[in-house]
Amino acid sequence: MLARIALLALGLLPAGLVAATKVHEFNLDNGLRLLVQEDHRAPVVVSQVWYKVGSSYEHDGITGASHVLEHMMFKGTEKVPTGEFSRRIAELGGRENAFTSRDYTAYFQTLERSRLETAFELEADRMRGLLLDPEEFAKEVRVVMEERRLRTEDSPTSLTYERFNATAFLTSPIRNPVIGWMDDLESLRVEDLQTWYRQWYAPNNATLVVVGDVDPEAVHALVQKHFGPLEPSVIVPPKPRPEIDQRGTRRLTVRLPAELPYLVMGYKVPVLGTAEESDDAYALEVLAGVLDGGNSARLARDLVRGSAIAASAGAGYSLHGRLPGLFLLDGTPANGHDVATLEQALRDQVRRLQEEPVTADELARIKAQVVAGKVYERDSVFYQAMQIGTLETVGLGWEQLDAYVERVNAVSPEQLQQAARKYFDDDTLTVAVLEPLPIVVETEEGSGQTDEIVEADETKEERSDAQ
Amino acid sequence: MLSKTQTLLRTLLAALALFMAAPLAAAPDIQEWTTPNGARVLFIAADALPMIDIQVVFDAGSARDGTRYGVAQLTSELLGEGAGTLDADAIAATFEGLGARFGYNAERDMAAVTLRSLTDPALLDPALELLETVLGQPTFPADALERLRGQMQIALQAEQQSPGALARKAFYRALYDDHPYGNPPNGTPASLAALTRDDVVAYFEQYYVARNALVAIVGDLDRAAAEAIAERVTSGLAAGEAAADLPPVPKLLVPISVHVDHPSAQTHIMVGQPGIRRGDPDYFALYLGNHSFGGSGLVSRLSQEVREERGLAYSVSSYFMPMRQAGPFQVLLQTRSDQAAEALALVDDNLQRYVAEGPTDEEFAFSRRNVTGGFPMRIDSNGKLVGYLGMIGFYGLPLDYLDRFIERIEAVDREQVAEALERRVDPARMVTVTVGPRNPRGG
Numbered sequence: 075m076l077a078r079i080a081l082l083a084l085g086l087l088p089a090g091l092v093a094a095t096k097v098h099e100f101n102l103d104n105g106l107r108l109l110v111q112e113d114h115r116a117p118v119v120v121s122q123v124w125y126k127v128g129s130s131y132e133h134d135g136i137t138g139a140s141h142v143l144e145h146m147m148f149k150g151t152e153k154v155p156t157g158e159f160s161r162r163i164a165e166l167g168g169r170e171n172a173f174t175s176r177d178y179t180a181y182f183q184t185l186e187r188s189r190l191e192t193a194f195e196l197e198a199d200r201m202r203g204l205l206l207d208p209e210e211f212a213k214e215v216r217v218v219m220e221e222r223r224l225r226t227e228d229s230p231t232s233l234t235y236e237r238f239n240a241t242a243f244l245t246s247p248i249r250n251p252v253i254g255w256m257d258d259l260e261s262l263r264v265e266d267l268q269t270w271y272r273q274w275y276a277p278n279n280a281t282l283v284v285v286g287d288v289d290p291e292a293v294h295a296l297v298q299k300h301f302g303p304l305e306p307s308v309i310v311p312p313k314p315r316p317e318i319d320q321r322g323t324r325r326l327t328v329r330l331p332a333e334l335p336y337l338v339m340g341y342k343v344p345v346l347g348t349a350e351e352s353d354d355a356y357a358l359e360v361l362a363g364v365l366d367g368g369n370s371a372r373l374a375r376d377l378v379r380g381s382a383i384a385a386s387a388g389a390g391y392s393l394h395g396r397l398p399g400l401f402l403l404d405g406t407p408a409n410g411h412d413v414a415t416l417e418q419a420l421r422d423q424v425r426r427l428q429e430e431p432v433t434a435d436e437l438a439r440i441k442a443q444v445v446a447g448k449v450y451e452r453d454s455v456f457y458q459a460m461q462i463g464t465l466e467t468v469g470l471g472w473e474q475l476d477a478y479v480e481r482v483n484a485v486s487p488e489q490l491q492q493a494a495r496k497y498f499d500d501d502t503l504t505v506a507v508l509e510p511l512p513i514v515v516e517t518e519e520g521s522g523q524t525d526e527i528v529e530a531d532e533t534k535e536e537r538s539d540a541q
Numbered sequence: 542m543l544s545k546t547q548t549l550l551r552t553l554l555a556a557l558a559l560f561m562a563a564p565l566a567a568a569p570d571i572q573e574w575t576t577p578n579g580a581r582v583l584f585i586a587a588d589a590l591p592m593i594d595i596q597v598v599f600d601a602g603s604a605r606d607g608t609r610y611g612v613a614q615l616t617s618e619l620l621g622e623g624a625g626t627l628d629a630d631a632i633a634a635t636f637e638g639l640g641a642r643f644g645y646n647a648e649r650d651m652a653a654v655t656l657r658s659l660t661d662p663a664l665l666d667p668a669l670e671l672l673e674t675v676l677g678q679p680t681f682p683a684d685a686l687e688r689l690r691g692q693m694q695i696a697l698q699a700e701q702q703s704p705g706a707l708a709r710k711a712f713y714r715a716l717y718d719d720h721p722y723g724n725p726p727n728g729t730p731a732s733l734a735a736l737t738r739d740d741v742v743a744y745f746e747q748y749y750v751a752r753n754a755l756v757a758i759v760g761d762l763d764r765a766a767a768e769a770i771a772e773r774v775t776s777g778l779a780a781g782e783a784a785a786d787l788p789p790v791p792k793l794l795v796p797i798s799v800h801v802d803h804p805s806a807q808t809h810i811m812v813g814q815p816g817i818r819r820g821d822p823d824y825f826a827l828y829l830g831n832h833s834f835g836g837s838g839l840v841s842r843l844s845q846e847v848r849e850e851r852g853l854a855y856s857v858s859s860y861f862m863p864m865r866q867a868g869p870f871q872v873l874l875q876t877r878s879d880q881a882a883e884a885l886a887l888v889d890d891n892l893q894r895y896v897a898e899g900p901t902d903e904e905f906a907f908s909r910r911n912v913t914g915g916f917p918m919r920i921d922s923n924g925k926l927v928g929y930l931g932m933i934g935f936y937g938l939p940l941d942y943l944d945r946f947i948e949r950i951e952a953v954d955r956e957q958v959a960e961a962l963e964r965r966v967d968p969a970r971m972v973t974v975t976v977g978p979r980n981p982r983g984g
Contacts, residue, residue, distance in 0.1 A: 165910050166910075166911075227805075227807075
């Protein structure tokens with residue numbers, strides 16, 4: 075009863091509560107796009123440079139090049155020697171880093187507001203002036219291989235997901251991992267990065283997003299001063315490379331040393347930019363919420379609690395990708411249940427979405443979270459900039475930020491059911507199962523050893539009792 | 542025309558201005574009071590967004606497990622599983638239907654219950670009512686306990702396939718032995734199997750009490766409203782007593798090496814020893830000292846030596862994690878297994894030299910500028926502020942902690958850092974944990 079009253083109240087709130095995003099747009103003559111959002115809560119500013127390049131732009135043989143190039147962007151220009159970029163930002167108390175995804179490579183600094191110009195000076199310099207020294211490259215590509223070992227090679231679920239994704243897609247470039255295949259990293263040369271850098275790093279392939287305690291006109295003047303003189307390039311958009319039709323379920327087994335089994339399934343789905351009907355994309359977004367939008371959503375309620383078949387279960391959809399992707403379902407069975415039972419339970423959940431309309435209560439909960447989430451995300455200047463940058467870089471435009479709440483609010487139970495029927499089709503499904511093998515290290519004696527070896531006697535007597 | 546000296550002076554002044562101009566993000570005013578049943582409250586009014594963050598923090602982490610390893614975590618996780626007449630589905634559906642975010646977690650020192658909500662009374666009031674019920678009338682349903690027991694067992698299995706988790710586990714065990722910080726927060730197979738509902742109820746009754754609680758509130762409301770909220774969410778708690786002091790952490794008398802065999806591509810390396818308590822008088826000196834060594838990302842000395850110069854690791858860092866009693870000082874890195882011996886030697890050499898010599902003047906000045914210049918970013922969101930309130934309140938730090946943060950950092954000089962490092966870090970008595978396919982020390 076309590077919840078019902080509140081939901082009614084919430085229905086009256088959204089319009090007034092969520093103020094429209096006010097983004098100031100500037101376009102430099104060289105094609106650089108500048109987007110500024112004011113946030114005067116703290117004397118802090120975040121600056122992010124977003125390039126339209128990422129792993130989905132890469133061709134076979136150079137997978138991971140965008141990400142290695144991101145690492146090399148900290149390795150010096152003619153004016154700023156290697157390591158100096160990070161030093162200068164750190165000296166100002168700033169925080170900086172970069173991230174690469176399928177559709178973008180982005181660089182950011184968070185600074186006290188009076189120090190913003192240094193970020194512009196340094197970013198403008200490395201936008202056109204990167205050195206790409208062969209010795210620095212030789213070291214840094216090894217760092218990236220360590221990153222790959224850390225994130226992927228030594229994680230059974232990551233390795234399974236990587237193979238799953240490469241099976242689900244045959245011709246789309248999103249079949250390749252963002253970090254690249256290890257063998258491609260091994261054969262990557264600094265010349266490949268030279269080519270990649272010249273091809274994509276130019277003001278007319280970049281968006282600069284600034285959010286914080288700033289005056290938009292003043293920011294524009296500083297950006298003009300530092301980025302204005304940069305020459306644009308001829309940017310040739312990547313070839314389309316669409317995914318060919320899938321004609322039947324694909325299944326794979328990944329056998330690895332592991333303790334726990336794992337299941338991941340995905341249906342081919344459009345993204346907002348490619349859906350014939352953009353309503354479909356929002357329906358898929360809400361369907362992900364119905365299944366996995368919190369602890370009251372269906373997977374937690376029915377599979378983790380309820381039948382308790384799953385130790386964990388999730389669903390996911392990326393509304394804002396550049397290329398069509400997957401609607402994902404994944405999970406680990408609870409003790410006493412196997413992967414086949416979990417798969418059946420997840421398929422039953424899909425069938426239920428196709429056969430029964432989602433209840434009004436469930437839909438209201440999702441919408442309540444979306445509306446409140448719009449306020450909560452204002453608590454982070456970084457996150458606000460992230461959203462603007464992503465939407466611009468995948469070609470949707472920052473205006474989608476405000477459309478989001480409205481569009482999610484407009485989704486009806488009928489649309490959800492239709493979308494579930496249209497897209498959750500066994501013929502476009504891929505299913506991967508991680509089948510655990512024993513975790514054993516082969517020692518020289520040939521026997522497996524998984525116990526700990528403690529070299530020093532570690533007894534209580536050897537510790538003093540005083541601090 | 543200006544003389545050379547004048548020009549120089551001007552440049553110097555300009556440079557100084559740049560570093561001193563950091564217009565001080567004025568630290569927000571922290572208000573403090575105690576609820577009628579004895580819970581301490583810290584509050585910051587922040588009116589820019591129509592939202593509120595509440596943390597109720599109890600001294601109820603795994604350090605209080607005794608021999609019932611895992612009971613702190615199990616108790617924490619059961620809070621969302623039943624309260625008053627509501628089951629887990631109803632609790633989750635109610636919070637989420639209000640757009641509120643409810644959470645709970647237990648670590649070694651603290652167990653926290655958190656709520657983020659919009660301030661509209663139609664949403665906030667029912668969210669607070671439910672929070673009050675969750676804290677005041679938990680039901681700990683038996684079937685939920687069985688399910689969570691199973692999930693904690695699965696989490697233990699998941700550790701066995703994660704070299705990072707195996708390393709952390711071995712590190713804490715070697716560092717703390719039978720001190721309460723050595724308790725495995727997620728239990729052991731045997732301890733989990735033995736936990737009962739009575740254990741959970743007893744744990745809750747002892748530790749989830751007002752005098753063992755700290756309420757942190759940040760949001761768009763005034764003091765009177767905050768007082769009413771603090772009183773309300775704690776009203777169902779017994780007054781109880783604050784948890785007893787934890788025993789001090791014994792110093793290590795000998796170095797300890799632990800190797801765990803694991804068929805991973807990388808060897809995970811952890812090196813460290815018991816470090817410092819929150820509120821330790823050496824805190825700011827050691828914080829700055831560690832900052833130059835391994836606490837400042839790519840520009841730290843460790844990162845330069847291990848990653849930038851040699852390409853041996855993606856991630857290499859060090860830190861002091863101050864806790865109620867001495868939390869760990871630790872160095873952490875991962876490298877391809879055949880490079881582990883080289884990386885370990887680098888860590889040992891650098892640590893030894895750094896502790897003996899301290900930071901260079903340049904490193905020290907650099908770290909100080911980074912820490913003071915970065916201060917505004919520490920407090921630039923409600924989420925960060927409520928985290929600080931929880932920490933300040935839980936550990937009994939002075940309420941001017943944020944106000945005087947920059948001043949305290951600036952009061953430290955290089956010699957103090959060098960002296961504190963030498964006095965407080967002993968490279969001859971380190972715990973060294975390696976997890977990987979072979980023991981880099983040839984064992």
